[in-house]
Amino acid sequence: MIRPILQLGNETLWKNSLPVKDFQSSDLESLIEDLSNTLLEAQRRFGCGRGIAAPQISELKRVIFIDTQVFRSPLINPRIVRVSDRKFEVWDSCFSFNMAFFVLVDRYYRIRVEYLDQGGKKQVTDAENELSELLQHEIDHLDGILATDRMKDVKKIMMRQEWEKTLK
Numbered sequence: 001m002i003r004p005i006l007q008l009g010n011e012t013l014w015k016n017s018l019p020v021k022d023f024q025s026s027d028l029e030s031l032i033e034d035l036s037n038t039l040l041e042a043q044r045r046f047g048c049g050r051g052i053a054a055p056q057i058s059e060l061k062r063v064i065f066i067d068t069q070v071f072r073s074p075l076i077n078p079r080i081v082r083v084s085d086r087k088f089e090v091w092d093s094c095f096s097f098n099m100a101f102f103v104l105v106d107r108y109y110r111i112r113v114e115y116l117d118q119g120g121k122k123q124v125t126d127a128e129n130e131l132s133e134l135l136q137h138e139i140d141h142l143d144g145i146l147a148t149d150r151m152k153d154v155k156k157i158m159m160r161q162e163w164e165k166t167l168k
Contacts, residue, residue: 053141
């Protein structure tokens with residue numbers, strides 16, 4: 001099912017999510033399917049986007065779904081266990097901002113993430129650059145943190161139309 005994506009201002013987005021404990025539940029399977037379908041629809045609608053977190057569709061569970069050219073998977077109970085010393089600046093947006101604006105944030109260049117797969121088996125992913133930034137963004141959602149909470153400076157906000165001009 002395609003679910004509505006909560007928008008900035010909805011208090012659920014600032015709440016902490018609970019760990020998943022039951023991996024045999026049809027609820028978990030349905031949640032992952034809904035995250036995948038909702039992400040695909042948002043990608044179609046906005047022409048961009050690579051991940052979504054369960055709180056964005058009103059589920060306070062520690063589940064994210066990533067869909068990039070190099071990594072496509074649900075991550076259950078993900079946690080960042082290692083970060084690089086080096087950070088980089090990135091213009092970040094979100095489906096919960098309706099992709100209307102971008103904010104400048106710092107993200108770690110390289111991270112290691114431990115998570116459980118759909119069967120409850122422990123997995124480890126080392127990510128850098130764009131995948132690192134994306135995983136940090138989505139895991140932040142599970143902790144009730146939005147990109148606006150990580151903004152470097154209130155003057156470092158840009159409407160999507162202006163951001164698109166920087167790509168040319």
